[in-house]
Amino acid sequence: MNMILVIAAREFKTQFLSPLAWTILAILQFILAFLFLKQVETFIMIQPQLATMDNAPSLTDITVTPLFGIAGIIFLLVTPLLTMRLICEERRNKTLSLLLSAPLSNTEIIIGKYLGSFGLSALIVLLITIMPLSLLMGGTLDFAKVFANILALLLLTGAFSSIGLYMSCVAESPTVAATSAFGAIFLLWILDWSTGLTDKPSELFKYLSILRHFQNIQSGLINTLDISYFLIFISFFIMLSIRRLDKEHLQK
Amino acid sequence: MTVLISAKQLTRYYGKHCAVNKVSFSLARGQILGFLGTNGAGKTTTLQMLCGNLAPSSGEILINGFDMLTQPKLAKRSLGYVPDTPPLYKELSVDEFLRYCAQLHGVPKADITAAVQLAEQRCGLSEVANRLIGVLSKGFQQRVGIAQAIVHNPDVIVLDEPTVGLDPLQIIEIRRLIRELGQEHGVIFSTHILSEVQEVCTDVMIIQQGACVLNARIDELPAEKSLETIFIDLMQAQ
Known part of the structure; x- marks a missing residue:
């Protein structure tokens, strides 16, 4: 456990030594702040109509949910960039042998790397959360719903990171890792689209689609099915990554 | 003398190509083993196997009494590796x-x-x-x-061509460091420079096409022949 944290801490800090992490943080924050302000403006504009409606959407529904929804889409683009170097660059720079000849198990290496990279995503989620919290100065928020959104986004980025990590284990170069991770995530994202085309949507595709589970949790319907989908997803790709690293010293 | 490394019948295949073929040796505290061989003789492969970066196709590696294959964590504890x-x-x-x-x-x-x-x-x-x-x-x-x-x-230090690309002064310093390390640790290092082995090592091992062709103490080598002659003789005998 201790070693996992050592690797995770190193990985987390190393990300900030390259301009990539800073650039991503800055751009994300800028885009999302813009969107957030747009949503707040919308709310102010339609507020008089909302007052006359029964069961009207609340401030949280109009600002927080779309903000986190868009953040999910942006993570779809950004996570592959954050995870692409994890194993692949170490292998390329021949630094992987440092980890392989240290008294560590491959499980520790992979989980450490995963947590280090997930840490940055979690930090981004935290920064996004601060925006709606600023509304507390003049309004009220539905905290249960805010929490559901945070949980949904964390699970989503966790799943994205795990797939990115696996691609980084498999691929020869970071670019290939990022491209394949993006392809895999995007495919899972759009699987749901095909289900709307026919009268009898495929239950399997419906279950596999990551978007559906994300939106379920986001809407506040936190149930075991959706949570376990993400947890199984994450453990599956972490296990695949460990297996891939195990094979590292078998072949060349 | 405590045995720090014991490698038995190490073999490694890359596909059908046999890179290392039944190499056995051991290393004790206070020994500095010079590892010689031409390019592609299997030096790096052997060292990678010793350090657990590469799994041998067959054979056994004990580091400080721990099996590298079944107890890698304990074995790697006593190991320092410079690839x-x-x-x-x-x-x-x-x-x-x-x-x-x-x-x-x-x-x-x-x-x-x-x-x-x-x-x-x-x-x-x-x-x-x-x-x-x-x-x-x-x-x-x-x-x-x-x-x-x-x-x-660590008890064992494995260095893969540590003096490549250094200036003469740095080479002398690194050799001094290796000699110093050899007093309390067991050291293995691979090199192409024969004089380096004669100067620094207590033992020498030469491998050719994956097989061990010489494994001896430096002071047991025939005094009238230089290491260079021995090396060239062995290579030509192949």
Whole structure:
């Protein structure tokens, strides 16, 4: 456990030594702040109509949910960039042998790397959360719903990171890792689209689609099915990554 | 003398190509084993197997009594490895990097600062401790590579061509360091330079096309023949 944290801490800090992490943080924050302000403006504009409606959407529904929804889409683009170097660059720079000849198990290496990279995503989620919290100065928020959104986004980025990590284990170069991770995530994202085309949507595709589970949790319907989908997803790709690293010293 | 490394019948195939064929040897504390061979003879493959970076196709490796295949964690505890390309995180400073290595090897928190300082001192890195590894010259990077392998004070130190690309003065320094390390540790290093082996090592091992062709103490070698003649004779005998 201790070693996992050592690797995770190193990985987390190393990300900030390259301009990539800073650039991503800055751009994300800028885009999302813009969107957030747009949503707040919308709310102010339609507020008089909302007052006359029964069961009207609340401030949280109009600002927080779309903000986190868009953040999910942006993570779809950004996570592959954050995870692409994890194993692949170490292998390329021949630094992987440092980890392989240290008294560590491959499980520790992979989980450490995963947590280090997930840490940055979690930090981004935290920064996004601060925006709606600023509304507390003049309004009220539905905290249960805010929490559901945070949980949904964390699970989503966790799943994205795990797939990115696996691609980084498999691929020869970071670019290939990022491209394949993006392809895999995007495919899972759009699987749901095909289900709307026919009268009898495929239950399997419906279950596999990551978007559906994300939106379920986001809407506040936190149930075991959706949570376990993400947890199984994450453990599956972490296990695949460990297996891939195990094979590292078998072949060349 | 305690046996630190015992390798038995090590064999490694890459596909159908046999890179290392039934190589056996052992190493005790206080021994410095020079590992010689032409390009592609299987030196690096053997060293990678010793350090658990590569699984042997068959054979057994015991490091300090622990089997590398069944108890890799315990075996790797007594091991410091400098691969042919030193594994360095160029974006870290020497100090940060060595601290990380010490942590990875399970050096207790309270001892890390002392261990890092000692390793820096032994490898002549004290002056550059706060500089980024990426901006250091190749010679200094090589030294950081060695410091990384000795920071946790392992019983066995394995170096893969540690003097390649260094200037003559640096080579002399690294050789002095290896000799110093050999007094309390067991050291294996591979090289192409025959005089280096004669000067530094207590033992020599020559492999050719994956098979061990000579494994002897330096002082047992026939005195009238230089190591160079012996090496060339062996290579031509193939």
